[in-house]
Amino acid sequence: MNMIDSNSPAGRKPMDGPVLSRRGVLAAALAAGAASAAAPAFAAKGKAPAVKGDSFLLRNVLLESGYARDAEGIAATLTTKASILIRDGKVAAVLPANAPAPAGVVARDGDGMLLLPSFRDMHIHLDKNYYGGPWVAPRKRKNGIRGLIELEKILNPQLLPTLDDRAGKIIDLMQRNGTTFARVQCNVDPSIGTHYVEIMRALLDRRADGFGSELVAFPQQGFISADLIPTMRAALAAGATHVGGIDPTAIDGGMERSIDALMQIALDMNKGVDIHLHEPGETGIAAIHRIADQVEQTPALKGRVTISHAFSLMSLNEKDMAALATRLASLDMAVISTLPFGGRIMPVPALLDHGVRVYTGTDTVQGFWGVFGSCDILEKAKLACQLYGWSDEQGIAQSLRIATGGVTPLNVAGDQIWPKVGDAADMVLVPASCSAEAVARQSPRKAVFHAGNLVAGALDGVTAA
Template sequence: MMNLKWLKNVKLEVGNQLNEDGLIETKTDLFHIGIKEGKIMERLHHTESISEQAEVIDANGLLAIPTFKEMHNHLDKTYLSLDWKACKPVKNLNERLHFEAQELKELAPTAKQRAMSMIEMILSKGSTHIRTHVNIDPYIGLKNLEGVLEALEEFKGVITADVIAFPQHGLLRDDVPQLMRKAMRNGATMVGGLDPAGIDRSIEKSLYETMEIAAEFNADVDIHLHDGGNVGTYTIDKWMDYVEEANWQNRSAISHAFCIGEVPEAQQRALAERLRENGVSIMSTIPLTKSLPPIELLDAHGVDVHFGCDGFYDSWSPHGNGDVLEKVQKYAQISRRIDEVSLRSTLKWATGGVTALTNKGEYLWPKAEDKANFIFIEAASSAEAVARRPDRKAIMINGEIVYGTLSKLEYTV
């Protein structure tokens, strides 16, 4: 079979087993995986012979887990690749936005360089899809968007991305709505929003304009929502009114959504049901300083939840390293997930829902025709990966190593 390559001695999770104490452990085994045109063609047990003459890559018993999705990020904001500087303290959100606006013109010329540094770091941690919000504002127009798109082009075939036109300094001001439309015509793929109450001071008008732009460009939506309590939950309910009116189901997300965790549980459940019915996802960065949306409640109601790292090393925070697995680990600690199955299942919030096994130990991934996308780590199971956060030894996309190294040899029958 021409163009077939083999990934040899890959450790995969195959089921549950009980240890001597009657506790569930993850059962693993070694396999050879045949890859053609970037997809998995077949999987052989390691005791079987590889029957084709082909290129062979030896994983040497490393565990393969699914690649990650970084679902809330700001590639245009980082200081990476520039000289170190800590953040300037501020008193409130509006003061932070004002300071950010002051430095936008200074940073704009290095947008591509800085974004590339951030992409490289995110990739090294195992994320191969990035959802990035990019400032569209009256201070620099589309300059950040241009730089981010150029940076992403350098990683074409390795990184996929959602590029969100993001009105960081407010949608309902100056000519921002027209700038947003210009961004959508020039490479942005999604429409963003920000605090319709706290920033735009007009919930209905802000959400209506957001949906108008989305409908005009047939684009999905992701709204930053920091507004808390009943103001925030009213905003989510009102957005879903617009979703229903426009038939925009399964096409939007609310990022942060702290407010859902700040209202009574009965209200949380009602919101969760409506979010599920309208296919509205929740994006969380698992922050230390804010309340969290009720992730397990949302998950139990069928709401898609994804994790992201947010911006890092920028005017907002000097901290962060682009590792979505760190966010998963932090959530496992917060939610007191300590057993094998609950640790293992937490990984889904970094992978876009992909896990190797069900909670009952039924095999799910990888299968024939799946893309040959893997992270290789030294771990007994994905539960250990969540708890211990091992180094990513190598990352494979469409059958090609794009980060790190694995042993490579020629196999001849």
């Protein structure tokens, strides 16, 4: 393990006295009960296993079947009642509503609720959060991102003993809101080395029956400027599925060196790429093009590269945006946006119109970077509708794709494309008449399944553990 002792002078950079003193009470609260611990607890603890069943028939559910049209276009969503046979975590058959259960298969009643694909949170930090502990609001930012990075050098080692518990509670919250998959960002830095990744990997493995995941080794302090390349390789070897990156010009000391190293590590270790790109304007666009150049030169990287945030896209005019979006789509590069408000907003419609895969995520739940994350990805779909004027039946329904990782019950033409035999039984039951109503009205998530396991809510007398 490549880790610097956080108690040694080399393990963290001292900050000014006032910052340390005002954080003292917080540190004590976060580490309650753990002050005497010499090392973080790696042992498994947390939620009981999800309610399981090798096979079951989910009866009396509402499925979308097409669009009703009139002279002016799409007027409503058509639905039908059905039963879904689940075997080995997948959809084995879509049957008539009154189909009998096969011999030996338990039948459960969906109570006429709408069945939707479950949600995917594609950008969330489970590590840098106070969630599950006392309320703490962020202080006013000083020196932007760099100021918060300096604060992390103090707080991350203090958060280490309670990481497993806090992250597990956020997974519980996601499941209750209908999310059954997350791409988890996890810090790797000189003060905590690979410890966060090791703890998170163990937690995600322990929760795998009820929650799918990818794990990004994220060098918040930069891996070139912080000399973290060996530690990043160790984090990937410890179970991270993606190599992360950070603003190559603003934070990591040089666009070419940073991006070239990032992409080389991904190739060497056969990992995906997910770079945090907050840089606005020209330097951000230049970084996107250099990443695209690398993908273009190395076809093995196609479909495996994601740009998170990508705020620089907001600086492009319509023509340049269309050209860049076309290039990203041709290289199967994805963009993840947390849909920020502001004078300018992310050009998500242009990305989607040109075939770019666009996802969304919570980012931060409750921590020193922010406290407004709700872990409700359906809420993000509604926000997108409000931001981009997707206000008709089709537009609202299709917004669901940014919440589900691209899956919708109906395609744009109105053909039913989900659920199909062989699809993963990752699904959620909501009291709604159609996807558009579920998004607009934020319908409650009454029962949530991952790989056929009931992981949140209740169904026909069965309650998730």
